[in-house]
Amino acid sequence: MEFKGTLLVVEDIEKAKVFYRDVLDQKVTIDLGDHVALENGLALQANYAQVVGQPMNTVYGANNFQIYFEVQDIVKYVNRIKEDGSIHFVHDVRAYPWGQQAFRICDTDKNVIEIAEDMNVVIKRYLDKGLSVEEVSEKTMYPVEYIKTIM
Template sequence: MTKIKFEGILLTVTNLERARKFYENVLEQVPIYDYDYDGQMIAYESGITLAPEWAYADWLSGAEFSVKRRANISQLYFEVEDLEAMFKKIKADSAIDWLHEPIMSSYGAYTMRFYDYDGHIIEIAESVAFVAKRFLAQGLSITEIAERFGDSEAVVEELIAQK
């Protein structure tokens, strides 16, 4: 039986250099493959790959194809410990189009969403482990945190034990 293995996601971009600066300098992605010698693509440790629209269209030569921006059918999801610092870093870029600035989710994590330069939705939220530790520091019990998360006490204990 053939096994299929997920390798990552490819995002088409209008300007590879501008997108690269954003993903590396703002979203702190670490490149592992740089095929930029001919402007074709850059792959990151996270599994995200950036490729200019012209290269993607070339790879699909012969297929009916057109890029549609802001399809709003998916998002890239990132977690951080210090959402406020990340918010300030991203807010400094006036070209960012916000879906919403930091708000609290139903389970208690603060989260924010915006479009990158090419219309891909980016969500950045506090890590679940960080939220669990915050709740514990605020006096909630393991049981109360588990109920808030809709998860087991064992999972919450694992989250709190994470460094």
């Protein structure tokens, strides 16, 4: 068996499509109306009960999962999203003990989206500060062998 992707059940396919395309920079690869496939294996589906052929108890904003994206420049990205003014922030940018910065927002159906800086950016920042490969490994929890490939 091979995993092929994640499908999000959405209430309004047009609003969801605009959010994922314009806010999260995801490319629409297939648009079939109620079903939209995005790059990286993510898909959006409206009228899900009709697809499965039975009533479904869809709970929007259940907060029982999140979708995760990484960016190269988190400050630039968070500022761009804040300029929009309509996007709900779960929390602003925060730094985690391993050095990565991240923030969380909600999509149009109240699904939690984490946007974090690429861990390679974090590793390079530590290396640029003069930390040894071993120190970077300890801080980030990434293997020494991986860190050496980024140098």
